[in-house]
Amino acid sequence: MRDAAPLVVVADDAGDILALVQTALTRAGYEVVTAGDGEAALRLIRERRPALALLDVSMPKLDGLGVLVQVREDPSLAGLPVILLSALAQESDVERGYSLGASKYVRKPFSPRELVSIVGEILRAG
């Protein structure tokens, strides 16, 4: 059995952006599963045990910060890198994301190329 490609969970309620991130990561050789809201993302993270999660901050049902909090409270998910994506660009939003334990806060709009390289860096560092 060959080495499986690292699994990334991507969650965003905007379908276009979800597909954009999925395409960019798939092209870079990652396996990607997607969710359209925070609850689905949390379920996927618990079931699939990904190498990394990419979460949009503004999502229905449970927002990205809410998912992040639950992930950090779950000892079985310790060490899971979480990247937050957000169109909220105020410094206070960024600080809040980091204080809750985000590995990286990426502002929208972002360059897919740069996002892929950020994911690569974090996975290598982990």
Next chain:
Amino acid sequence: MRSLRQVARPWLAYVVAGSVVIGVYFLLPFNTVGQAVLYDAIGASSVVAVLAGTTVCRPAKRTPWYLFAIGLAAFVVGDVIFNLYAYAWHRNPPTPSVADVFYLLGYPFLAGGFALLILDVRRAERRAGVIDAAILSTAFGIVQWIFLMARLVHSADRGLRVDAAYTGMDVVLLSGLAVFLLTPSWRAPAYRMLTASLAFLLVADEVFATNPNHYGNASWNDALYLLSYVVWGAAALHPSMVKLSTRRRGTRPRLSTPRLAVLTAALLTAPFVLVLQRLLHERPAVVTIAVGASLVAVLSLARLAGLVRAVDSSRHQLESQNEQLRAADRLKDEFVAVISHDLRTPLTSIMGYLELALDSDAVPEPERGYLKVVDRNSARLLRLVNDLLFVARFEAGEMDLTFVELDLGAIVRQAVEESLPRAAAKAIRLTGETDDALMVSADRGRMFQLLDNLLGNAIKFTPEGGRVEVRLHGDGDGDAVRLEVSDSGIGVAENDQLHLFERFFRASNTRGGTVPGTGLGLYIARAIVEAHGGTIGVDSRPGKGTCFRVDLPLVREPAPSAAEFVA
């Protein structure tokens, strides 16, 4: 009536004619039939003048003027009856006589006319005026009663008791005059004339009351009565009399200095009278003074309450306006945040998919070129969104700054490096020159934004083949650092230099669509510099180039050894 309308100024003609006749009155031998006839004629003419003026000028409300005419007519009838006793029937009139009845009847009509005129004034203004007038009338009443009326009323002589009625009527008249004077701020000539004639009548009555008991005898005091008639008639003939029955807007009762002086005098009347009686060795009229003073106190309290309520209501109004402004401000902030978020989301798709498309080899020219145009314009749109968001936050006092000690030289070098491709695209020579380790306390992101703005501007406004230079040096004293960004661009006209850092300002030579821009870049640059305790300025010569200077406080000077080491 037709002929009256043809006279240019009927009121002036009437005043002149009336004055001449009054002059003639005093040239005639006193206490003769001729004098009596002239006196009655002047009185009667005033009634006609009031009626004529009312008909010609057509005020909105005529009733007050008809009441004036009736009051004046009653006086005239009284005059005639007295003269009939003296010159036709040759005997002294009885006390009281029918003439007294007519005289005393006149006062309420005159006072009623004034009251009706005042009813047309705005409520708040009227209330204050009426209270002030009541305070004044009470004070006048105290004096009138103690020094004139009490003696007359308590006298055994029936004639003197009739005189007391006149002095009482004077209090009524003074109330009318006071209300009229203190209520509105009509400054029409008709208003002044009415006030004057009322004052003439009042003074004449008071003079008469101090030395009564010669009805029918002519005296110099008659001049005041006659002037009162004439001026009253003139007031009705003056075109401005119509203004007295139109409701005035926008004036609030003011506590002007003269009004305050009059009110203060009224408030001090009771104690003053008490002292005066003491000095005159009279028995103090304790009851009158006590009742009068209490009335004045109650009225003053009512006036004060009115003032406090007016202040309260304007304060409430201000507070609710403030609340509305705050709500509008919150709405604006929310609006900006939502707009920013909702613009960024579609831009993420546009710019992201463009990048994916351009990264693949599947897009041939010229389509690749088209997509690059879309990409460039998307980037511009994003900058605009960011700039607008920055300005909105800055103006709401919410510029997030994270101050750290950082080496400004490193930031300058990074900014220059990142601008090189833009400069190269226009064959512009971009060079940087920095001292090392110039430590400033600053927000890294904002400092980079500042440099990016200044460099972007310089490249944008410099023609192909020009040059842009960035220099960063500590000043000699070691407490400031100076950053200069100069170019060989189109320059800024002197008139424009003053406004260059204003929001949405665009220099005259950049308008017209050839060079894109919103006029926010330098406004943001100044906001950033000032938030860091620095200053920004510009030197420019149109056609030659522009140099922006930024001075920032220096935290630590470069150690000479370090500079040498790096060099």
